[in-house]
Amino acid sequence: MSIRSVAIIGLGLLGGSIGLAVQARAPDIATKGWDRDPSVRERAAARGLMGHVYDTPEDAVAEADLVILCVPVGAMGDAARAIAPGLAPHAIVSDVGSSKAAVAEALAAALPGVTVIPAHPVAGTEQSGPEAGFASLFAGRWCIITPPEGVDSQALEALSDFWTQLGSKVEIMDAAHHDLVLAVTSHIPHLIAYTIVGTASDLEDVTQSEVIKYSAGGFRDFTRIAASDPVMWRDVFLTNRQAVLEMLGRFTEDLTALQRAIRSGDGDTLFDLFTRTRAIRRAVIEQGQDDERPDFGRGHGE
Ligand code: NAP
Numbered sequence: 001m002s003i004r005s006v007a008i009i010g011l012g013l014l015g016g017s018i019g020l021a022v023q024a025r026a027p028d029i030a031t032k033g034w035d036r037d038p039s040v041r042e043r044a045a046a047r048g049l050m051g052h053v054y055d056t057p058e059d060a061v062a063e064a065d066l067v068i069l070c071v072p073v074g075a076m077g078d079a080a081r082a083i084a085p086g087l088a089p090h091a092i093v094s095d096v097g098s099s100k101a102a103v104a105e106a107l108a109a110a111l112p113g114v115t116v117i118p119a120h121p122v123a124g125t126e127q128s129g130p131e132a133g134f135a136s137l138f139a140g141r142w143c144i145i146t147p148p149e150g151v152d153s154q155a156l157e158a159l160s161d162f163w164t165q166l167g168s169k170v171e172i173m174d175a176a177h178h179d180l181v182l183a184v185t186s187h188i189p190h191l192i193a194y195t196i197v198g199t200a201s202d203l204e205d206v207t208q209s210e211v212i213k214y215s216a217g218g219f220r221d222f223t224r225i226a227a228s229d230p231v232m233w234r235d236v237f238l239t240n241r242q243a244v245l246e247m248l249g250r251f252t253e254d255l256t257a258l259q260r261a262i263r264s265g266d267g268d269t270l271f272d273l274f275t276r277t278r279a280i281r282r283a284v285i286e287q288g289q290d291d292e293r294p295d296f297g298r299g300h301g302e
Pocket residue numbers: 009010011012013014015034035036037040070071072073075078079082096097098099120121122123124125126127128129130132229232236
């Protein structure tokens with residue numbers, strides 16, 4: 001089957017970027033959208049994020065071959081129930097949620113008998129809302145598809161082709177494994193950023209103005225991640241609880257080992273770890289997942 005029209009539910013960073021990317025890279029596919037917030041619908045239409053923005057979820061999904069839910073993971077069940085009455089019988093329903101096992105469960109419960117194939121484009125920024133989206137968000141980034149057992153292979157191929165057309169590289173993975181991998185690569189790093197920025201702002205013997213003034217020492221890179229959408233991230237930690245707690249246990253052990261090394265003056269342990277982590281940064285750059293310019297390519301006033 002081929003996708004001729006896609007309906008996007010939730011017109012923020014992810015939803016808006018999909019609309020713009022489809023219009024730029026696959027203009028034969030019609031784009032339709034809906035968001036529960038009338039002001040978001042208005043701003044999305046004004047920015048041309050979709051070919052057409054509708055006032056009801058039923059109208060947005062009517063006759064769509066593919067429907068992608070781009071709402072916070074805690075809202076997936078509600079969004080699925082809102083579109084259910086308008087879905088075409090052949091429609092594929094997917095999503096972009098950052099955790100997968102809980103979303104798969106919520107969508108299957110809300111949409112019995114519907115072809116549901118959850119997915120997660122591993123691409124984003126710390127910004128949100130209809131002004132945040134851009135067409136190249138997915139170019140060169142991975143999209144992880146987590147099909148349920150017994151999935152319709154033609155539907156899976158159509159969804160995979162869709163993401164490839166937007167410039168993504170596609171990987172198929174089991175939902176539970178996705179949740180473990182993303183706990184390490186995304187969810188724990190966000191938790192650490194939220195913690196360090198929170199700790200710095202609560203200190204008593206270092207003033208907040210000093211923290212901000214000297215932030216280039218490392219702190220400011222955490223502030224970018226810690227500025228991410230609070231609703232989205234609250235939902236990620238609540239829905240990927242098990243994998244996050246498992247990885248957090250491991251992280252806490254490693255942190256305790258470092259604490260011990262610092263206390264006992266064990267420079268070799270510190271040096272060995274810092275050497276290994278440098279190699280990981282090199283691999284991230286070599287695989288095209290980040291900019292190789294020093295300090296993320298910041299200008300430094302020249
Ligand atoms: P966003 O910019 O905040 O957009 C989400 C939009 O969905 C908002 O306009 C929100 O409206 C709307 N919404 C909430 N509940 C709804 C419902 N029940 N029905 C219809 N619309 C609803 O968020 P985002 O960054 O695009 O994230 C969307 C999804 O993508 C999340 O599941 C997230 O885990 C995933 N994701 C995010 C990133 C990232 O870096 N941001 C990366 C990959 C995947 P209100 O403002 O009124 O709530």
